[in-house]
Amino acid sequence: MANKLELTWVGKDESIRIEPRLLIERPEQSNTAADPDTENMLIHGDNLLALKALESKYAGQVKCIYIDPPYNTGSAFEHYDDNLEHSQWLNLMRPRLEILWKLLREEGSLWISIDDDEQAYMKVLCDELFGRSSFIASVIWQKRTSPDMRAIISDGHDYILVYAKNRDIFKEVRNKLPLTDEQATNYKNPDNDPRGPWASSDFTAQGWRPNQMYTIVTPSGNKVLPPEGRCWRHLEDVFQQLLKEGRLWFGADGSGVPRKKTYLSESEGIAPWTWWTNKEVGHNQEAKKEIIALFGALNAFDTPKPERLIERIIHIATNPGDLVLDSFLGSGTTAAVAHKMGRRYIGIEMGNHAYTHCKVRLDKVIAGEDDGGVTKSNGWQGGGGYRFYELAPSLINEDSFGEAVINPDYDSNMLAAAMALHEGFTYQPDSTVFWKQSVGNESSYLYVTTRHLTSALLDSIKDSMEDGEYLIIACRSYDAGLEKAYGNITIKKIPQMLLSRCEFGRENYNLNIVHPPVYDEEVESDE
Ligand SMILES: C[S@@+](CC[C@H](N)C(=O)[O-])C[C@H]1O[C@@H](n2cnc3c(N)ncnc32)[C@H](O)[C@@H]1O
Structure with a gap:
C-alpha cells in the first residue's frame, strides 16, 4: 500500500497535553x-x-x-x-x-x-x-x-x-x-437609460447549441448570427424579453452584435x-x-x-x-x-x-x-x-516533598469550576441541591469537595438522588470501599484523577520569540 502524502518533522508524533484553565x-x-x-x-x-x-x-x-x-x-x-x-x-x-x-x-x-x-x-x-x-x-x-x-x-x-x-x-x-470608485466609473449611460449607468457584457457563449443559434435583427436592421464556435447566451424568448426591457446594447449606431447591460444600481458587488x-x-x-x-x-x-x-x-x-x-x-x-x-x-x-x-x-x-x-x-x-x-494559575502544584497538591490559590468555587472544565461539565451550582454543582449530559452531575467523603455523607447524597440521575464525586479522600457502594455514583480522588491527563504547572507554550521581526523602513513610493 502506498504511503500517504505527508509532511514529517522532528516531534510530529508527540502530542501536547494542555491543561484546561479557567x-x-x-x-x-x-x-x-x-x-x-x-x-x-x-x-x-x-x-x-x-x-x-x-x-x-x-x-x-x-x-x-x-x-x-x-x-x-x-x-x-x-x-x-x-x-x-x-x-x-x-x-x-x-x-x-x-x-x-x-x-x-x-x-x-x-x-x-x-x-x-x-x-x-x-x-x-x-x-x-x-x-x-x-x-x-x-x-x-x-x-x-x-x-x-x-x-x-x-x-x-x-x-x-x-x-x-x-x-x-x-x-x-x-x-x-463593494465596487471601488474606479470600478464604478466603468458604468456609463450613453443611451440615457432611465435605470441609470450600466456596464455591458458579452451576449455570446462558447459552443454550439441548436436553440441558441437564432438570427438577431439589430435596431438598424442588420441581421447577425453568433460568431464561429459560439452561440447566443440565452434562448430566443429570453432575448426577446431583454430586448423589450431595453437591457441590450447594439453599439452607438444600433448595428453591432448585442451586449447585455448590468446596471450599477443592481450590482451586488464583485x-x-x-x-x-x-x-x-x-x-x-x-x-x-x-x-x-x-x-x-x-x-x-x-x-x-x-x-x-x-x-x-x-x-x-x-x-x-x-x-x-x-x-x-x-x-x-x-x-x-x-x-x-x-x-x-x-x-x-x-x-x-x-x-x-x-x-x-x-x-x-x-x-x-x-x-x-x-x-x-x-x-x-x-x-x-x-x-x-x-x-487562572495551574490547578496542581508540587509541595516541598515533590507531591502533587491542589494549588492553594484555588478556593472551593474555583476548584469546582476548574474540575467541571476538566470533566467536560458545565459549572452551574443548583440553589437548593448542594451536590448538583456542575451539569453534564443526560442527568449527570459533578460534585467537588476538598473534604474527606464519609459513608454517612455519601448515603445522604444517595437518598436525595432521583432515579436516572448519575453523579461523579471528586474529593480529597474517602472511606475505604465507598467507591463500590452505588452503581450510579462514581468517586474519584483529586488530584490523582487528573495527573495523567495533562501537563500541569506550565505557564506557556510560547513560540519563544526573542527578537520579533521588525519591518524595514520603506521609501515612500510615488504610487
Ligand atoms: C505578528 S504579531 C500580530 C500582529 C497583529 N496582527 C497586529 O495587527 O498588531 C504576532 C503576535 O503574536 C503574539 N504571540 C506570539 N506567541 C503567542 C502565544 N503563544 N500566545 C499569544 N500570543 C502570542 C506576539 O506577542 C505578537 O504580539
Missing part, C-alpha cells in the same frame, strides 16, 4: 460602562492555554478566525537550528490550529497571514489537519509600496491562507466586495479574488502610521497589520453580530476593526502589550477617540465594551 475576569481592566452585557473578550496569556480554556464553551461558535502568528523568520528561537527550529514551530502551530478549527461554525472560515518562510509548510500542515477540500484560496497581499533595494529579490507580498469549515456553505454565505493590492487594503507603512497615531512613535508596535486589510477579511467572512477571533492579537488590530464593524470578538495576546496596546487601543475605540484606520468608512463614533481576562 479564565478569570479582571473587572478593573474591563471596559463595560457603555455596554454592561458585552461578551467581547480580551485575554492576556499564552494562546494555547487560552484556546483550551475556550474550547468547550465556544466549540462551533466562531464565524471568522484571523491569525497573524510569528512568521518564524530566523530570529524566532534562541538556539537556532534550521531543522529543529522549523519542527518546533510546526509542533507549536499544530495544536493551536486543531483547537481553532473546533471553534469554527459550519459557515466559518480561518484566515492565516504568513510569508514565504513558512507558507508552504503551513499550507501542507493545514491541508493535513483540515483536508485539502477545505482550502479556499491563497490570497496575495501586496504589503510593500516599493522594493527593498538591499534584497536579492525583495518580497513585496504576504500570503493569507483561507480555509472554510464547509466550502459549499461558505460559498453561499461569504460576502462580495466576487473577492486573490489579488489584494496595497491601494485597496493598505500596506505595512500604513499600518505603522495607524499605530504611531494611536501610541506615538516611541511606543509603536513593530508588526501591525493595516486596519483596511482586516476590514476586508471581516467583511467577506462575517455579518454584524458574528463572532471573530484572533489568537495572536499583537497591537489589537483585529479586535479594534471588529469592534468598529459591529462584530463580537475574542482577542488573545501573550505579551504585556495586551495591557499597553490592545486594551488602550480598544478603550480609545470605545471612547470615540480613535479616528484613524477604518473608523470613518464604518461611520464609527464610539460605544460598546469588552471584558479583560487572565488565565
Whole structure:
C-alpha cells in the first residue's frame, strides 16, 4: 500500500497535553460602562492555554478566525537550528490550529497571514489537519509600496491562507466586495437609460447549441448570427424579453452584435479574488502610521497589520453580530476593526502589550477617540465594551516533598469550576441541591469537595438522588470501599484523577520569540 502524502518533522508524533484553565475576569481592566452585557473578550496569556480554556464553551461558535502568528523568520528561537527550529514551530502551530478549527461554525472560515518562510509548510500542515477540500484560496497581499533595494529579490507580498469549515456553505454565505470608485466609473449611460449607468457584457457563449443559434435583427436592421464556435447566451424568448426591457446594447449606431447591460444600481458587488493590492487594503507603512497615531512613535508596535486589510477579511467572512477571533492579537488590530464593524470578538495576546496596546487601543475605540484606520468608512463614533481576562494559575502544584497538591490559590468555587472544565461539565451550582454543582449530559452531575467523603455523607447524597440521575464525586479522600457502594455514583480522588491527563504547572507554550521581526523602513513610493 502506498504511503500517504505527508509532511514529517522532528516531534510530529508527540502530542501536547494542555491543561484546561479557567479564565478569570479582571473587572478593573474591563471596559463595560457603555455596554454592561458585552461578551467581547480580551485575554492576556499564552494562546494555547487560552484556546483550551475556550474550547468547550465556544466549540462551533466562531464565524471568522484571523491569525497573524510569528512568521518564524530566523530570529524566532534562541538556539537556532534550521531543522529543529522549523519542527518546533510546526509542533507549536499544530495544536493551536486543531483547537481553532473546533471553534469554527459550519459557515466559518480561518484566515492565516504568513510569508514565504513558512507558507508552504503551513499550507501542507493545514491541508493535513483540515483536508485539502477545505482550502479556499491563497490570497496575495501586496504589503510593500516599493522594493527593498538591499534584497536579492525583495518580497513585496504576504500570503493569507483561507480555509472554510464547509466550502459549499461558505460559498453561499461569504460576502462580495463593494465596487471601488474606479470600478464604478466603468458604468456609463450613453443611451440615457432611465435605470441609470450600466456596464455591458458579452451576449455570446462558447459552443454550439441548436436553440441558441437564432438570427438577431439589430435596431438598424442588420441581421447577425453568433460568431464561429459560439452561440447566443440565452434562448430566443429570453432575448426577446431583454430586448423589450431595453437591457441590450447594439453599439452607438444600433448595428453591432448585442451586449447585455448590468446596471450599477443592481450590482451586488464583485466576487473577492486573490489579488489584494496595497491601494485597496493598505500596506505595512500604513499600518505603522495607524499605530504611531494611536501610541506615538516611541511606543509603536513593530508588526501591525493595516486596519483596511482586516476590514476586508471581516467583511467577506462575517455579518454584524458574528463572532471573530484572533489568537495572536499583537497591537489589537483585529479586535479594534471588529469592534468598529459591529462584530463580537475574542482577542488573545501573550505579551504585556495586551495591557499597553490592545486594551488602550480598544478603550480609545470605545471612547470615540480613535479616528484613524477604518473608523470613518464604518461611520464609527464610539460605544460598546469588552471584558479583560487572565488565565487562572495551574490547578496542581508540587509541595516541598515533590507531591502533587491542589494549588492553594484555588478556593472551593474555583476548584469546582476548574474540575467541571476538566470533566467536560458545565459549572452551574443548583440553589437548593448542594451536590448538583456542575451539569453534564443526560442527568449527570459533578460534585467537588476538598473534604474527606464519609459513608454517612455519601448515603445522604444517595437518598436525595432521583432515579436516572448519575453523579461523579471528586474529593480529597474517602472511606475505604465507598467507591463500590452505588452503581450510579462514581468517586474519584483529586488530584490523582487528573495527573495523567495533562501537563500541569506550565505557564506557556510560547513560540519563544526573542527578537520579533521588525519591518524595514520603506521609501515612500510615488504610487
Ligand atoms: C505578528 S504579531 C500580530 C500582529 C497583529 N496582527 C497586529 O495587527 O498588531 C504576532 C503576535 O503574536 C503574539 N504571540 C506570539 N506567541 C503567542 C502565544 N503563544 N500566545 C499569544 N500570543 C502570542 C506576539 O506577542 C505578537 O504580539
